[in-house]
Amino acid sequence: MSAPRPYQSYVYAYPHKTAYRPLDDRPALEALWEREPKDALSLYLHIPFCEVRCGFCNLFTRIGAPDELTGRYLDALDRQATAVRDALGDAAPVRFANAAFGGGTPTFLEAAELERLCDIAEKRMGAELSAIPLSVEASPATATADRLAVLAGRGATRLSLGVQSFVDAEARAAVRPQRRADVEAALGRIRDARIPVLNIDLIYGIDGQTAASWRLSLDAALAWRPEEVYLYPLYVRPLTGLGRHADSSACAERAWDEQRLRLYRQGRDHLLAHGYEQVSMRMFRRSDAPAQGPDDYACQTDGMIGLGCGARSYTSALHYSFDYAVDMREIRTIIDDYTATEDFTRAAHGRYVDEDEARRRHLLQSLLQAEGMPLEDYRLRFGTDPYGDFAAELDTFAAHGWLADGPSGRLRLSPEGLAHSDALGPALFSPGVRAAMAAYESR
Incomplete structure (x- = not known):
């Protein structure tokens, strides 16, 4: 049995956002959250601005923020936070177990704006x-230094720096204009700020x-x-800078798959040899x-x-967001x-999640x-067995050698299974989600 292509889709959330659709019923947030447990929530604040857009990026972000756009964006974020916190109510305790600022680039905001962002999380949401x-x-x-000082002073425990490559020519090839000297200077400032955890993102396959x-x-x-x-495989996606010039021939894609797998294994083995533990395909x-x-948040539940x-x-029954796009004009x-x-009292776009999903x-x-x-954990939650539900x-997966051997009470991937996470994940998508993703029109 031949294995599928190893790099199909990075599964960081399920169902994927391209399976979301406008919600005709536009349910009220108060009703959505009324019966949900709220004692260990995760809070995420999204800042959709970057100083440049990398050639591989398909994130929801725009270049620059003219005409005081960041201020208007924070005003809207404040209004949304107020509406959401009101919808959560006070009938049961509301507690946040962790928080994250992502994007885009949250540190695109100036120091005073970062203070305001933290205030929205704390004073409006209660985190x-x-x-x-x-x-x-x-x-x-x-x-x-001024932005890092704000974050350190407000309790940031982790700073993730998107480096991607320390080789200037590779950064240019990924349409990421930066110099190694500037990267090293930024790393020095981060260490000086004494934020406890520094994460460095690197990309292979450039x-x-x-x-x-x-x-x-x-x-x-x-x-x-x-x-x-974090070790990320390079993906070339539609409507991105690199996607407009990609060679999609079968021969070229096979060669690129083989190159990325070689570099992944090299990177994995190098980090393991230097005192790192593998947490997932990407994270060490x-x-x-x-x-x-303390973090008692469980992403599954x-x-x-x-x-x-x-x-x-x-929520347990609905995943929701706003509209999604990759094209810069649509994002704007x-x-x-x-x-x-x-x-901001109603959900506009999303996908309902039934028990199979x-x-x-x-x-x-x-x-x-x-x-x-x-x-x-699976049996207690669903009353069934994963070996029966997903036989x-x-x-x-077992035939490909992707499952680890041994009766450990856990269903685990082998090292090669972890290496093929981006093929294994999509294989578990439901037919309905696959159809919705296939019908999504990139824009």
Whole structure:
């Protein structure tokens, strides 16, 4: 049995946002959250601005923010936070177990704007940022001392820096204009700010990248002893800078798959040899890294509140967000519509999640972690067995050698299974989600 292509889709959430559609009933948030557990929620604030847009990026973000757009965006974020917190009510305790600022680039905001962003999380939503894990994404150009001081002072426990490559020529090939000297200076400022956890993002599969240049980036990252390192395969997606020039011939794609797998294995083995533990296909954590703080949030079962026009929110029955696009003109329109919105009391776009989809999501979000899924957790939640619910899929994974051996009480992936996470994940998508994703018109 031949294995499928290893790089199909990065499954960071399920169902995928391209399966969302306008919600005809536009349900009220108060009704959606009325019976949901709210004692261990995750809070995500989305900032859809960047100083540049990388050639591989299909995130919901725009370049720059003219005419005081960031101020209007924060005004809208404040209105949304007020409406959402009102919808959560006070009949049962509302507590946030963790928080994150993502994008885009949250540190695109100036220091005073970052203070306001933290105030929205704390004063409007009630998230005690200094008492919970708080993760923030940054770029080298925006990781300035004044911004980092704000984040450190407000309780940030993790700063994720998008480096991608320490080789200037590779950064240019990925349409990411940056110099290694500037990256190193930003890393120095981050360490000076004493944020407990530094994560460095690196990308493999860039045009012209070799085993030697990949090793150079890995060693340059390790020189800073980051508590975490993420290794991302390069994807070339429609409507992105690189996507407009991609060679989609079968021969070229096979060769690229083989190159990325070689570089992934090299990177994985290098990090493991230098004292890192593998958490997932992408994530590696230094074995002596400090804990970020108490975090009792379980992504399989607990709810998520997303604020901002690119953020998602999750209840047990509905995942919802705002409209989604990749094309810059479409994104600008959506952001403009968001900043003009006064009524944030209803869900506009999303997808309802039935019990079959909940099973798939639970399995996906557990199995793609190196520690795997406790079988008893699944059985207690659903009253069924994953080997019965997903017999065909798990048999296929076993035939490819993707499942680990041994009766450990956990369903776990083998090292090769982790390497093929981006093929394994999509294989668990439901027919309905596949059809909705296929029908989505990229824009």
